Amino acid sequence: MTLPNTASLFRTPLRVCLMLCVTMLSALPFPAHAGLLADRLELSMYGRMGLAWTPTSGRYIQGRSLNLMGGTIGGRLEEGDYLEPVLRVHILEKQETPEAPYVDMVLTPAIYSANGLFAGLFSTRFSDTLSIQLFQGYVEAGNVLLPGLRMWAGARFYRGADVHIADYFFFNNLSGQGGGIAYGPLDLAVILQTSLTSNQYNFDVDGNGTLDIRRQRTVFVAQYVQKFGDSGHSLHGLAELHLLPSARAQLADGSQVGLRSDFGWVAGVKAHLDLGNGSFNDVSVRYGSRIANGSRGGAQTWDTFGAPDLRGLYTNAAGVEAVEHFLYNFSPLFSLNVYGILHWAQGASDLETDKSLDFGVGARGVLYLHDKFHLIGEAHYQGFQPGNAPLATATKLTIMPTFAPIGGRSVWARPQFRIFYTAAFYDQDAVDALYSPYLQTVGATSVGHYLGTRVEWWF
Template sequence: MKNALLGTVAALSVLAATAAHAEFEYNQTGYLRIGVGQTEGDKFTAMQLNGAWNKYRLGNESDFYGEYGVGSKYTFENGSALVGGVRAHVAGDNNDLIVDGEFDANVATREFWLGYKGLGEGALSESTVWVGRRFYKRKDIHITDNYYENYSNWDGFGGGLEDVDLGSGKLSVAAFTNGDRNTHTLDARFEGIHLGEDLVGEIGAAYSMTTGDATGDDGAALRLHLQKNNIFGGYMKASLMHGFNAASGFSADGWSDAEDRSITRAQIHGLASITDEVELFYTAWHQLDRNNGDNTNWSSIGIRPQYNVNEDFNLQLELGLDHVQTEDESRTLGKTTFAAAYTFGESGFWARPQLRAFVTYGAWSKAGAVGNTEIFEDKKSGTTYGLQFETWF
């Protein structure tokens, strides 16, 4: 399939480039985070509560990660366009750079897709039919780096029709298969539902089918999203989601081994401008995970206020609290980070690049509540300090 897709892309690219009156555009996108630090005088180690799906990231990312992508658009005389993109990533452990003496990085293709935009008039004028591997309408919480809805197919391929304008919103449908070809997911979503002034809703549903050597069961997921813009000088997003069996992970690849499992989650997050200089990112999360009779409840709440001193410098404070309750035990992690960042002439919460100096302190309920026990041993708290560079474009 990969060879066929490569051939198709090459052929259509040549056709588009040589077509009369065709206009070519391209854009570049990228992301990089990399840093050095020490935890308790040893290797840089992230603090994440066992049973929590993510962590509060400021001063708490011991990995390096980078992406680089190129997107292209060939616009024809009739206004339709051939679109597509390629993106690769590199990832690894920051400690490889300064401690271990070995550089072991993972390199992978994250996107390779092709589409045709502008299928007709009316509802189809801005719609796109596409095929390949791509980042597909992802939703995330920045300060935890949590993609709480992620129908991007990392290992397999997919295709669909997106952004059909029905007046009251836009309809998108897609189908995905994972790399093992043992899970197939169908997704549909109705976006941009206007519910009031600066209030927008979205409804999504998915069905995941297991085949071949998959040990799990078919499942479905329902997602409800709400976004309020121009609130406290920023925005707020809220979601209520429920999925079971193969669809319980809210992802395109599906969970081929999920059997008698359901996940219900609610989240809210947003960004507020308190004053001209002070901005506040906030999030709250609750998730119920029912897995073959093993019940896990995970709750999380966090804030990151930022004070913009001037166009080159800001101060950041991140406070996060995670709590996991299982049938057998209760675990809690509180994490605090203070960072001073140089912003290279830009100002604001989203200003990048940033070079940060940080110190992080975490405390947890009991020994073993967080991972990386070779560093923390039987301790119930730890401190990390270091430098991190982050940028995107």
């Protein structure tokens, strides 16, 4: 038997994450008695794992999305293996009353397959198998200075509602590193954002291939949620201000080169209707201007789309996101979940190619044959038009018998054991451009086949 390289193991990201968890936990001011950790530590997790085949080509397609842009808008069932454990430590002991002071530390390492490989192929070959990231590491305190006052600092999932069947967090997905404070319906935050390679953040002063200047973006966020009595209805307002400072250098001849300062802003509104019995309807629209025009394919607002103008600025750039999402539980026999997502973006160069349009509409119907046996069907339709290229489209149809061992006549019943088959129908423009990872794997074909089995859980 060949032993693994222990030096390599020590350098792995997983070992680093585990050591970080142990170090942070050991640094907390816990009194020394045996039962304390169970009182102070909460563990939760989202996870999915499965297998996949393509009946026609025999190619390896685990994690190869059928969707046109390779993301999850258009259906998430082809997603690869993923584990997301969340550790929450109550530094200030948790009380039952919501007005009681609390201080929590949250740590979320995320583990997902690289290149579609199975999570079970865990080894020292991390570049070929697993990727491990630290998604969250922050401290939150509430009701400490003032009842109802909450504050946080670190890196966190700073976001709200999602379209689960498309695995898409919409409207205010501002997950990043920074800090914030909230009181009642008002939520304020400051987030820093940068990029290691983008020309928007880096500049090569002397042309030798080295990025000599680097800058960062500051994002100021304000959100306000107005609730309407006990109805469950609410109206959510969003405003963002993005600032990029100038980054200049002086050459030997006295001239200056570098990046000019720029800014952008975002405004949005989301309405939530509580339809009773677990049913709801969400509708939102968000507009981003200049450097805050990120929206293509569900990008965050700071993922600036397109090219700048001749001055290096994004004066006329813009991006729009619109989302309609509803769930209606008709009876103990049937539930219907429907979404519509639209993104439009343009850069500042005034070129015909410097624009993008993408959309997706889809539905999941759940027939509750039994508390523990559900029959799920999905239908999705997508469109993608980059620049002045033709509009490419795809239609996906899925049938998915599902076993929910704990039971429950709900779309949220987990864990779920699933067997599913999806057929994707591409138009000729999508086939010619090979817009989906599936097409890039199996080659040009107008019909895609994906047979899979999976378990998905959260607790």
